[in-house]
Amino acid sequence: MKWSNTSWNNIQSIYDKIIEMPFINQLANGTLPLDQFQFYIQQDSIYLENFGRALALIAARAHEVDDVLTYTRFAEGAIVVENALHESFFKEFKISKTHDVNPVCHHYIHYLKSTAALDQVEVAMAAVLPCFWIYKKVGDYIYENQSVKNNPYQQWIETYAGEEFGLLVDQAINCCDRVAETCSDNQKELMHKAFYTASQLEYNFWDSASKLKRWEIE
Numbered sequence: 001m002k003w004s005n006t007s008w009n010n011i012q013s014i015y016d017k018i019i020e021m022p023f024i025n026q027l028a029n030g031t032l033p034l035d036q037f038q039f040y041i042q043q044d045s046i047y048l049e050n051f052g053r054a055l056a057l058i059a060a061r062a063h064e065v066d067d068v069l070t071y072t073r074f075a076e077g078a079i080v081v082e083n084a085l086h087e088s089f090f091k092e093f094k095i096s097k098t099h100d101v102n103p104v105c106h107h108y109i110h111y112l113k114s115t116a117a118l119d120q121v122e123v124a125m126a127a128v129l130p131c132f133w134i135y136k137k138v139g140d141y142i143y144e145n146q147s148v149k150n151n152p153y154q155q156w157i158e159t160y161a162g163e164e165f166g167l168l169v170d171q172a173i174n175c176c177d178r179v180a181e182t183c184s185d186n187q188k189e190l191m192h193k194a195f196y197t198a199s200q201l202e203y204n205f206w207d208s209a210s211k212l213k214r215w216e217i218e
């Protein structure tokens with residue numbers, strides 16, 4: 001079995017919980033409270049910049065030149081393309097920029113950057129994979145189960161359900177499968193663990209937005 005199939009099987013229960021989350025269901029039917037979406041986009045904008053930095057670190061450390069280019073493009077995509085979408089959300093939903101990073105976003109971005117800087121590069125590739133793959137699956141799930149017209153969050157849905165994003169996701173999955181072939185069983189296990197941890201963080205990221213979760217002490 002491919003590394004990616006085993007890894008997805010390991011996180012299937014997390015994914016099942018994600019698509020049952022009120023945040024995801026309300027995003028799908030357009031009823032997500034505005035303050036939750038605003039909070040999510042504020043944190044996600046911080047997340048994307050740092051996700052881009054983690055991807056650039058992976059690019060610098062990749063063994064194959066093709067992977068250097070691929071992860072450089074991923075980094076550019078996270079900062080330029082996805083963040084451009086956020087810029088339009090900032091205007092449309094009257095969101096103000098913030099530098100206040102909430103606890104989950106803080107944990108997630110520092111987990112990705114430290115993994116990208118210090119762990120084996122194959123493990124870092126596995127750690128960033130849920131950011132692609134889970135968003136694609138969630139985007140597709142929402143797109144296929146849409147029941148409303150004029151959903152205010154339609155642009156978000158179309159970004160992640162779109163073909164363009166799907167091609168990037170396939171590249172990220174294929175890269176992990178290819179590098180996993182060069183790894184020992186122990187290293188592959190570390191890749192699985194990184195994929196699992198980042199998937200837990202994806203769940204927690206949405207959960208923290210639905211609870212508008214800030215630091216207990218500010």
Ligand SMILES: Cc1ncc(CN)c(N)n1
Pocket residue numbers: 044047048082130131132135202205
């Ligand atoms: C937290 C998070 N994870 C993933 C994505 C999709 N790149 C995102 N925008 N935000």
